[in-house]
Amino acid sequence: MPALPRRPRVEILAERAIEVLIRLCGISAVLFVFGIFFFVFREGSHLLFHGFNFREFFFSPEWYPTSQSHVRYGALALIAGTASVTLLAMLLAVPFGIGTAVFISEFCGARTKETLKITIELLAAIPSVVWGFVGLTVMNKVIIQLFHTPIGLNVLNGGVILALMSVPIIVSIGEDALKAVPDSYREAAIALGVTRWQLIHRVLVPAARNGLLAAVLLGVGRAVGETMAVLMATGHAVKIPTSLLDSVRTLTATIAAELGEAAVHSDHYQVLFIIGILLFTITFAINLAADLIVRGVRRE
């Protein structure tokens, strides 16, 4: 029997080379995540380990990074700013987001479902600077007219804009979670004669609660990490807000506003990178939690 034709040497080598490249790219994501953490950490590390005043950072609202006389890096007001805007955003986005997810999943025919999903996707695509612009112009005027405040750039403005930005994530992941509930649950409930509301409220939401929780967590992550929209819409005041109509400043906006001025490797520069580490840690923890929760669901 004649020998089978062999593949040319060159082709085999090329294939091996490509496979090496593929494996390298495979671990690239890990490399980049660690890279981000490494580089951000590196720029802030010197100060972090040599005399960084943790107590002042976390508990003092006095943020005076460029003072000639008394430099203070108290980030409490900034943390309060991020927390207040995120909290308001979630209070608005979660009920509406999950409500919309329920509507799309349970009350819609295929066609409406597709249209709504497309609309939500388009909502998600709006760039954050355009949202910021909307907050600066449209929402600003609306709030001034509705509440007769002098300025419409405040927690309320930022919170509403962030809510609109986070809703798409909550809707799409929430809808996935509801879709994942086995049809047998639905069929059993309907066989027992429940109304739609009881079906949703007593059966589906509890069954999908892990996925819904993950959706909410990812929405929070989005809100905490948002930069441009809050930079333009929250009014930049370093103070702990006492009302929805107070202006605040978030952690992200502080970095964006002050990074340019800080001389490379100065204390101020390093503190800003430390804020970056803080943000990265928060979003990492949120993503990790969401991933664990979803993984728990998949195992069931």
Add this chain to the structure above:
Amino acid sequence: MFQATRFTLRKRRYELLARAVFFLMTLLIVTPLILIVGYLVYQAWPILSLDFLFTNPRNGMRSGGIWSPLLGTIYLVVISLLVSTPIGVLAAISLNEYARESWITRVINLAVVNLAGVPSIVHALFGLGAFVLFAGLGKSILAASLTLAIMTLPVIIASTKEALASVPVPFREACWNVGATRWQTIRHVVLPNSVGGILTGVILQVSRAAGETAPIMFTGVVFYKAIKEGDPFAYGLFDQCMALSMHLFTISTQVPDVPKALPYGTAVVLLGAVLAVNALAILVRLRLRSRRKW
């Protein structure tokens, strides 16, 4: 005999009520989109024209058009996707076709999810630390594009993985049965069948890369740079550039006496481009789904 009982009637009322409530919630989410787009277009109407796209900002950026920022954004998007698409696709191939289910793959998946969730300002810090300073690229289009590439990578990986996974396993088995190697299978069967999904992911990231401001603000985009109108090669890789997103930010917050229509016009062009690109991705996805023979 089958007249509706009070129980059934009450049930139906609750059902309608529930439906109405949820419908209203959805409406409340969807209406802002339409209102915002409508208001922006209305305010921008006087200034929108083909001229607007192809003239440079003039007179202290108080009149003229958006040519230099538009070109800059195109450069940034194209270069960043040229970098992130091959890496992303190869990474997804690695995860979906070559890897065994082990702790390594779990870690990689976790890393991809986390990379997707990194705040844009942290991407900016990374780009500053890694590309501008450490790699010595200085503030340049190249540094800014690489920063954007890292930002768009995770979604490309995720959507490519989905596209690859949607190719049925029997396709691969058929190839292996005739003696093809893994790479040959991928190259001739799996990849061609998942091009649609990959394309969708890449197109979606075009809009993300075009819309982000923070990562490029500190790595290579400037307030103003004069370039020749109508010249598509006006920027060099190591130059800095203007960008639509940054331009919208500066003319709405830093340039005095800007006529109202100008920032609205910039916002509409940016938003319009982003929505158009997204709509394109959705169309591609729908068309491919209908063409699928399995």
Add this chain to the structure above:
Amino acid sequence: MNPSTRRILASCLLALGLLASACSRSKGPNRTVIQDAGSDTMVNLAQAWAEEYAKVDPTVSVEVSGGGSGTGIAALSSGTVDIANCSRRFEPQEIEQARKNTGKAPREFMVGFDALAIYVNKNNPLNEITIGQLADIYAEGGKLTKWSELGVKLPDGSDEIIRISRQSNSGTYFYFREAILGKGRDFKLGSRDMQGSKDVVELVANTPSAIGYSGMGYNTPAVKQLRVSKKAGEPSYAPTVETTLNHTYPIARPLFMYTLGEPTGAVRKYLDWVNSETGQKIVLRSGYVPLPKTGN
């Protein structure tokens, strides 16, 4: 090679070719790039210069960024820009830092003046204010928080003084702190710290009970510039070109452009042009005060 692979390969080569030509274009002998960064107060002025200069010498492209005087100083000290726009002088430690990093000392060029104007809403009946009162409004520990304490009654009844300020990277912020609050004092927290000079004026225009400070050139019909006096009892002056040049307006400052060491070539030509009559006309047109013609 099957047709689809050929197509992909061709488009990749095409893309690489385009990139390569883009690269080579920038390094060619006909294009010089001057990087100019710094003061937000000066950013519109710098942009006007850059726009005009592109017509004067099309082979030179000036890249303008803002970020605050601190940004420009930081960038010049690391050698990453050619010119730093500053609305304040380099501090001695910043000069030292620059010398340490690059081996050259910063060279200062005065390019104009800016009067810092105090803005209130058009409907605010107040017309003048003293530096001491400004300090009491803005400084940490300052006691003035209501318009009635200044003897002013606003038409719409609101009384709380809403302080509009700038963010801490701004040279305007720095200058206000030094000139008005005095050395060693800091701003009171809780003011609305705006990103740019224009935001301050816009916010004051929309807010009846607000007060803010910004460059003289950012005036609009919707706001009023207060006359400022050094002390109570002394005459007060409005911010104009004349009062700035004859030093009667108490809060005016010079605007600078810094380079590393003596500038040469294209940068030198640009700076000379900025100081020429055409350049200074642009200063006036942008709302700032040009250098006096008799030279200083």
